[in-house]
Amino acid sequence: MDATIPGGSPAVPAAHHDAAPHDVAHPDPRAPGWAVGVDIGGTKVQAALLDPDGRVVGTRRRATRPGPDGLVAAVTTTVRELAAEHGVPVGALAGTGIGVPGVVDPVTGSVEHAVNVGVERPFALAAAVADALGAGARVRVENDLNVAVLGAAHTMASSFAHRDLAFLALGTGVAAGLLLDGTLRRGSHRAAGEVGHLTLVPDGLPCKCGQRGCVEQYASGSALDAAWPSRDGRPAPVAVFEAAAAGDPRAVAVRDRFVWAVAGAVRILVLTCDVDHVVVGGGVSGVGEPLLGAVRVELERETAASPFLASLRLADRVHLAPQDVPVGAVGAALVGRGEIV
Amino acid sequence: MDATIPGGSPAVPAAHHDAAPHDVAHPDPRAPGWAVGVDIGGTKVQAALLDPDGRVVGTRRRATRPGPDGLVAAVTTTVRELAAEHGVPVGALAGTGIGVPGVVDPVTGSVEHAVNVGVERPFALAAAVADALGAGARVRVENDLNVAVLGAAHTMASSFAHRDLAFLALGTGVAAGLLLDGTLRRGSHRAAGEVGHLTLVPDGLPCKCGQRGCVEQYASGSALDAAWPSRDGRPAPVAVFEAAAAGDPRAVAVRDRFVWAVAGAVRILVLTCDVDHVVVGGGVSGVGEPLLGAVRVELERETAASPFLASLRLADRVHLAPQDVPVGAVGAALVGRGEIV
Structure with a gap:
């Protein structure tokens, strides 16, 4: 057909x-x-x-x-x-x-x-x-993640030498679309990119998927909503990052755990698929540069102790999805x- | 060139x-x-x-x-x-x-x-x-993992409907070769399949890569060697599995942690790349059916609580590399x- x-x-x-x-x-x-x-x-x-x-x-x-x-x-x-x-x-x-x-x-x-x-x-x-x-x-x-990765590759083509990227969507859940060497990787059972349900914290927070400690429980917009209930109607991610920037220690803790989890998802994508770029999108990416900067700092921190990780240049591979398109x-x-x- | x-x-x-x-x-x-x-x-x-x-x-x-x-x-x-x-x-x-x-x-x-x-x-x-x-x-x-995945696809072709698999090598280290829809996935920086250096246990055992808690520290032959020093010159993996089968509680603990880690590596490969098959090879695969059986039992155990994982049929995707070729x-x-x- x-x-x-x-x-x-x-x-x-x-x-x-x-x-x-x-x-x-x-x-x-x-x-x-x-x-x-x-x-x-x-x-x-x-x-x-x-x-x-x-x-x-x-x-x-x-x-x-x-x-x-x-x-x-x-x-x-x-x-x-x-x-x-x-x-x-x-x-x-x-x-x-x-x-x-x-x-x-x-x-x-x-x-x-x-x-x-x-x-x-x-x-x-x-x-x-x-x-x-x-x-x-x-x-x-x-699938929505597949159109997202295709759209990101098209929109950001001038920044990318190769059409080789993951679109990491941080929204209600966490999942990625994969464009490997120009070809959509849908997966043998259309389940590629389900990194949100890999374990980040053994015996961690329960996930609706039935497992515990999934990436999604720490790196999603829902995770931020749960950790930082909105007080003024603004999106939780923006509120958390602003409060953390202003020095609120609870907000700093919430932000840092979130950023650590996003960096973990990036590491999974790069060490498994070796995608040239990881484009961070989804609702949380509306935070913009403060999110990108924090994820890059976290990735740099982790590579400081590991020549192996350093050789993969993780921080350089991360980008924000365009917010205007x-x-x-x-x-x-x-x-x-x-x-x- | x-x-x-x-x-x-x-x-x-x-x-x-x-x-x-x-x-x-x-x-x-x-x-x-x-x-x-x-x-x-x-x-x-x-x-x-x-x-x-x-x-x-x-x-x-x-x-x-x-x-x-x-x-x-x-x-x-x-x-x-x-x-x-x-x-x-x-x-x-x-x-x-x-x-x-x-x-x-x-x-x-x-x-x-x-x-x-x-x-x-x-x-x-x-x-x-x-x-x-x-x-x-x-x-x-x-690269050796790339020839391994190609050789596995060729040798096991009659068992596989699609040339879509990972070759998960459990030896001195842990890494995978990826053949996605018939095409070698070398990666944008020839680093695809480095699942051995993803974190399995936060703040776990130190790895020579500089990180802590890497998959490789739990799922490799070296990990088994360290946990079960050979007493009679036989390979540690075989000795551990035999002692565990005979009821030695320390051997059971070593085996079960190892199997849990291998299952973790399988989960990473399937949830990220959605490979149709994961072929377990490398020195440890010399253990044979007892290894395959234990990994499948562990994967089934984990899917029992998760309809999502169950839908991925992880246990069915795992195979042993041929030992005679x-x-x-x-x-x-x-x-x-x-x-x-």
Whole structure:
């Protein structure tokens, strides 16, 4: 089966079925072209319109309405709005890509176990969106971390000599997307990058996965929320880093433990996969430079005692995800226009 | 530069230079053919002769004589002996591959930081062996864990639906070779698979790398040697497992901690890279089924509390490296005949 789900319009010539995105030698004649990417998260949906040169020419953001119908409506509305705003007919789009936090079959475009967005049982998201968009729309679906790493590689290309990186998402949970030597590493069972459930502290905090001491219990936004309940409505990560910078000893302890855990996740990714870069994203990355600086200091501290670690230049490999571009949506658009198979 | 280092004979036509192994469309007209692989370890050199169908038709084993001259002599002597024994002229070999425990540049055939075999500074091993063999010999060099994972994939192909595995070597140290979806993952700085230096026990045993509590301090043959000094000359791993099976409580404690650490390394490889298989090799794997069984029991025990871990079927992914075939030498032969670029 093809990664492309044709739209409901009977006007779509059969040839479009055959122009498989797998077939590198015969690329879709419409791609690369204009494309929309939609990144669906637990709380918000972010979208981007890419022009044929891969530049972001428009973005959109709305609240997530969980469940199959809500997702399809959010995606189709967003695609239509972005396309109309920039004078691109929906039928002229090279494709639409969708990033979803769940188990995705990029070949069939089906999604399951996407609990955070209200999809439990297998749902043919690509087909449903293509039907709703009509006009021969081509829709592809990919895991949210995979679109994030693709978007980060695209957006930060000028900083990276090689397309070899992990996107380490620090949000409700902790997990990574892997782009190894330019190729998405989804994993043999689509479980690559699950570093959030490796043990950081033996017999440590219980994790909802059933284990104890998981990385996620120390390096996630949820971990910070739990350790530093918000008092003024500001995000916990920002509040903790500010209070720590102001000298609050409790905040310093919370921040340092968090930073130590993030450094641990970076070390896992580099020593296992030897990715050239680790891009830190997710909600917590909104802290910005203070987070990056603290993680680098922690990595440098650890390498001081170890020539082996020092030789790996861990601190140099860590970067912050761009805060001004929705990298997940950009990556989804790249998937949508068939760059990634 | 080419991964192939031509031999010293002036009779080698220039075309052989150009038949780059990188050029998939124009494979070397002599490959696949007969090939010799030589796997150089800290104590022994193992070699295998592969026939054109990839079958092992002869093996050889000798003690390692450290240092550049010793290595070149061991490799060339072994190649000549194996070739003569099976009536294959050295000049008719498709190639010779060498696995070395150090930092290898597969493009130039140079080796460095191979402390265990007496090579510290960069040494052009492929060129030196090609010169010594003469007759247009083509020699390639690869890291020892990379040849091991290639050899394991080749030897165990009938058990594996996909060429997607890690070779977890438990010897003096602990490290893994990675073959992801059929492609060697050397890493952006040739440091992929260094799971032995991830932290298993915070503030645990000091490691020679400068860190504390590294996986290697608990899951290596050296760790077993230290915890169970040999009393009768038998390898520590075998002695520990036998004593534990006989009910010695100290041996049970040593074995169980070791098995727990090996299971930890398996978990790291699967949750990070999602390899379809983890093949346990290295000296400790000589323990055989009792080791495999114990690691599987430990992995099952851990998954009992975690539906997430259970869904990853960790125990099913673990295998023992074949004990009757020198997989490293087989992998080196595959590299030698240019299957891997």
